[in-house]
Amino acid sequence: MTDLVLSETRDRVVILTLNRPDKLNALNYALIDRLLSLLDQVETDDGVRAVILTGSGDRAFSAGADIREFAVSVAEGTDAALRDFVTRGQHLTARLEAFRKPVIAAVNGLAFGGGCEITEAVPLAIASDRALFAKPEIKLAMPPTFGGTQRLPRLAGRKRALELLLTGDAFSPARALELGLVNHVVSHGQLMPAAFDLARRIVSHSQPAVASILTAVARGLNQSIAEGLLVEAEQFARMAPTADLGEGLAAWLGRRRPAWDGSWTHITRPDETRRSGREQDSLTPQKSKPNG
DSSP states (O other): OOOSEEEEEETTEEEEEEOOGGGTTOBOHHHHHHHHHHHHHHHTOTTOOEEEEEESSSSEEEOOBOHHHHHHHHHHOHHHHIIIIIHHHHHHHHHHHTOSSOEEEEEOSEEETHHHHHHHHSSEEEEETTOEEEOGGGGGTSOOOSSHHHHHHHHHOHHHHHHHHHHOOOBOHHHHHHHTSOSEEEOGGGHHHHHHHHHHHHHTSOHHHHHHHHHHHHHHTTSOHHHHHHHHHHHHHHHTTBHHHHHHHHHHHTTSOOOOOOSOOBOSSTTHHHHHHHHHHHHSOOOOOOOO
C-alpha cells in the first residue's frame, strides 16, 4: 500500500510530502490521520528541528478535501459530517498552527480548499511561481470548514478575504504574497532549496527559543495586546533559567558563536552569566586613573 504521506529527514529537517498525486493530493481522512500521526512523532524527535510540508508531483500541493469521501459523510447526516470531516480538518490546521517546531509549507502547485487552509495555518510558507490558490467551497454551497473563514480574514483583512470566500475565484502566488498567505514566491525549481534555506536559518538558533516564539505568537495573536504581553512574559519566564539563554548571553559577552544545548536543560549555577560578564570585563583594558 502506498504511504499517503512520505517522510524524509535531512540535516535536522523533516520533509513531509502529501502523496496522492493522481488525486492532486486531495485530503482524504486516512491522509489527514497519517499526517497527524507523523506530526506527533516529529514533535518528540530531538533529531528534527523543523518541518517542510509539500505535495507529491508537479501539479498540486493539495487540491483540498476528497469530495467523494466527504459526500458520503454528508449523506450519513450532519453529525457524521461534523465528526469525520470538520473536526478532523480543524484538528489538523490547529495542530499545524500551534506546532512547537517551525512548519514551512512549500506550495508546489494547486492549493485549493483544504490545501489553502493548510497554507493559512502554518507559520511560514513559500510558493512556487506555478502555484495557484482558491477558496472554492462556495461552489459546493458551503463555507470552508478547516478554518478558512477565520484565518484568512486575520491574514488578509475582512473585505479582501470575503471577496475570495464569496466568489471562489482562484488567485496567483503574487496575490497570495500580497495577502500575507506566503512569505516568498520563487521559481518552481528553487522552491525546495528556498524552503531548506529558510529552515536552516531558523534551526541554527536555540530550539527552545524558537518554540517559545512560535507559542507566543500562536497563543497571543487573537488576544488583546495586554493578554498577549502576558503570554510573551510567560514564554520569557520559561527561557530565563535555561542553559541556552545563559549560553547566548555568555557567547555575546565573549564575542563567540554560541553552542546551543538544544533542550530545556536548566543552568546548574544561576550566577554563570554574571560571572561570564565579570570575566569579560576583566579582559577589557582599563584606563589608568590619574594620580592625586
